[in-house]
Amino acid sequence: MFHKAAYFVFSPFAAFRIFGKWFSSPSAGDKDIDDNVSNASVPTATLGANDPSPRERNLTLHHTLNTDARTCRDVITELGYPYEAIHVITSDGYVILLERLPRRDARKAVFLQHGILDSSMGWVSNGVVGSPAFAAFDQGYDVFLGNFRGLVSREHMDKNISLRQYWRFSINEHGTEDIPAMIEKIHEVKTAELKLSHPNEETNDEQPYKLCAISHSMGGAAMLMYVIIRRIEEKPHRLSRLVLLSPAGFHDETSFLFTVAHYICLLLAPILALFVPALYIPTRFFRMLFNKLVRDFHNYPAVGGLVQTILSYGFGGDSSNWVGVLGLPHYNMNDMPGLSFRVIHHLAQIKRTKKFRMYDFGSKAVNMEVYGSPEPIDLGEYYSFIDIPVDLVAGKKDQIITSSMVKKHYRLMKNSGVDVSYNEFEYGHLDFTFAHHEELLAFMMSRLLLVEPDLKRQSSPKKALKLKKTGQARSGVSSD
Template identity: 70%
Template sequence: MQRIVDNALAVTKESVKTLTYESLNNIARSINGVSALLLTLLPGKASVLEGLHGWELRPTLRAPRFPRWMHNGVSSFNHFIHELSVDSDASSSSGEDSDDAMSTPPPSPLSQTSLRSWASVPANYESHWTEWITLILWWVLLPTRIFLWVPLHLLRLFSRRDSRLSPMSRHSSRPYFSKAIPGKEHHVPNRTTDRRRGVIEDLQLGIEIFIDAIFDFFHKAAHLLLSPSEAFGIVLSWFSSSNHSHSPEGNYDYVLDDETLGDNDSSSPTERTMTSLYNTDTRTCQDVITELGYPYEAIRVVTSDGYGLLLERIPRRDARKAVFLQHGVLDSSMGWVSNGVVGSPAFAAYDQGYDVYLGNFRGLVSRDHVNKNISSKDFWSYSINEHAREDIPAMIEKIHEIKTSELKLYEPNTEEVANEEQPYKLCVLSHSLGGAAVLMYVITSRIEEKPHRLSRLILLSPAGFHEDSNLCFTLIEHTFLLLGPLLSKIVPAFYIPTRFFRMLLNKLARDFHNYPAVGGLVQTLMSYVVGGDSSNWLGVMGLPHYNMNDMPAVSFRVALHLAQIKRSSKFRMFDYGSVKANMEVYGSPEPLDLGEFYGLIDVPVDLVAGKKDKVIRPSMVRKHYRVMRETGVVDASYNEFEYAHLDFTFSHREELLAYVMSRLLLVEPTQTQPVHKKGMKLKKKMETARL
């Protein structure tokens, strides 16, 4: 009787698992299919999706077609699961004959091999009637498949049960349904390269764990009902363990069970469970740099107004040339290393002999400030002015302090170091908002007659002029300028507020990667918001600097400052809203127009624009160049690439890296000259004589 109950529970359990798994699978396929249908109706998707790997749509003269991965009625979800199972089988049985390789299914449509194979598919293969008929038949025959599977699986269980060996130990009397069933491993795929799970995969895992717990409860209850003697023994063991708590025999079984839970591990079970449950990518810039074998150094910089900044470094301490990389809005230093060794500007500069510094603006959700009790309103009360006049000066001065002290240590007999001059050359590579902040920093430093310590500026799609923009940005501009006083009190900054929603975004980014139709639809809609920019917005969402622990944010004042710049059609500093406030800060009733002071820029400037950039259009970068050239004193250059806005940092572009490195190499490091003791003594005598 016990065997019959065990087999019945096993069959029911696996049937419920299969039903729930296939139902979730079908829901995912349906969402994917509906997304594909909607995607075919959206205009301009070909140019928007070209930034995503594997998203090449076939040209047609009549009607829109499905994306390539939707051919033959197979969704990307099943391709993804099947590809993982095939890869795992291939890795476990690498020694099999080559004849078995002929039976393997075609590669995933996201691979290069599949893209080449799709290019050779004849045109008559793209018939949608076969796909729809196959999908309808699959749904119709689903109940039949499930009911046929139950008796076949039951017969297979009985045949396996009879073939098992008769002698069994006491601890091996567990029911057979608790064993792992072959073929079910792919229900929760284990990736070797990316261990992140999406929302759908978390649902699969959670449902499977829940079903196991429910059926385990019913199995134990049935086992106790069918075995009264064993139940009576368990009750007696409870009483004996309470009366003889120091007896090791009474609680031997429980000690054995507790040992299997791993309580002796250094980490707590709760911590391990929460980590394995979240399973998101929370790597930092330090993790990426050190994993690739590069040196790393973290430097905490405190601004004059109390904000704590993280200045990260790939140190080359004896180098006499350094480069400072500054990110843009809603970004961090992760953008400069996100493409690995081959495609990241930070690693390319280090390999060329530069001491690399990665700057981070204020504005992380973690809110690092010397005043631990600072309010949210006060913390987010900053604009681009503070980025340029507080953040960048603090980081540049820290770089100067570090380089001067290190070069004194490594080259003590150098004339420039002995005279406490700047013994190194520092170049800046910045993107978007970082470019506008760097320009503002240089100009304000020159106005205040302070050294900016920079030798060359390389500005990738810099902000500053924004009158040529799309309708969405125009609506945002009017909203901010009209409702600014009210919105600033309600929304001091823009970011994802809680750890749960940040974790959800990270997991959804993984789902968008697993389901290309859904990801393509989200990519297209996001590009519509920014005027059709074809940047890989989904790839940026999946980067680890948007994780559950922290993320870069943008304050309301920064957004309001950009709206003011767009309205005025001038590159101006922040307007505080009243003549009195502006007089206190600038000494004039209006904010400073930085374009009028471009003639103060005394270092070469290389401006780079993207022809496909819809966030900061090439016409606005050309305006920077035109104003600089009109001064007659600024050494400025201008270049354009076939890039969208995020391609400058988050995409692997060899031509951009070659151009950036060529501009950096134009700056020659300071020539070292040995100092003679007699010359130093004579110089000191002359200085004392003058005094």
């Protein structure tokens, strides 16, 4: 309505002509207006590159208001790939969505875990040529796409759970509830399928497949937490290799915007926790407006460029395609990612202490109950427990998680005897998933190919692991 009104104001002669036509042909004026001010379709071109995939095509929008509500399933199936949705229930009752590009008889599998305010969509958003999920599938991998709680699915087994209670989770729960539930489901599914496809094969191997994990940003921090806590609990993590793209965990250097947010969060945490359990757009109408604005940024390059510049400076000069990312289909009127306040608070605690620690509940008694110690577990002190190869990847242009922060992971792992490698690319923070870079895809695939599937029994975790603090010997990392 505003768009048409502006058209009439700034094009008076065209407006008079349209009004004149109304008296002779009732439908002609509407057609002229629509031809000038509406747009019927958008391409599924690569968001972060200038070279879209040849298999991509123009698709009619799902909504007349120029919003795109495609799901990860829609993107995968439209490009001709197989798809399977698996609903996983965590031990604390959250229902999360594990998505899959299935190769049921494959003995090599890869688990892709997204970062903050992202979803499985990030791994398929660049089409056939530029997406890690499709690249891995084409190389013969059974591909699993993880989703954290509070993003694609906001279901819970307790249908009467309050919003405040639902959002009471930090990065702890991502690493000790979400990832374990998804990987155990992968193990259950793969083991059953391989037994069916190879019924005559005699082996005592409890894991007849190899599973690698590729994680981005906060997903990398949660994956490290998962591996360490499983080792502390003397449980198998079932992974053969970790590829961590710009992993979170250390946040010594942050932009001015994040520094201000850090101090506000720490100072006002008790108050904000009561009134702001999470950051998300609550109603369908306002989600539609947000999505419409972002798509208009794409239609008007000058405005989109201005917004891109503002966002880039706000995030410390990071050159990622911020406007393009906000235009991804999972930011739609039906469902948008949300961010728990406790996750924000957890990141602020990590920045303040300059340590990769689990969540501090602010009470020594509660910490003692959860961790067996008055202080949260410092995960950096237990990097020696990581018993699989780790590939760390940093972005030279990344101003969200700078290369120096990733190098801190590397130094600690190297000093702890971990089989770790470090690589840098000329990327911003979001370029690792949303941009089309052949060299990055080639690197990730080369890392995966280092793990060859075989029928040997996966080595079990060492028994009787001793924590440096005897009070932490309890395996108490449950949610509050």
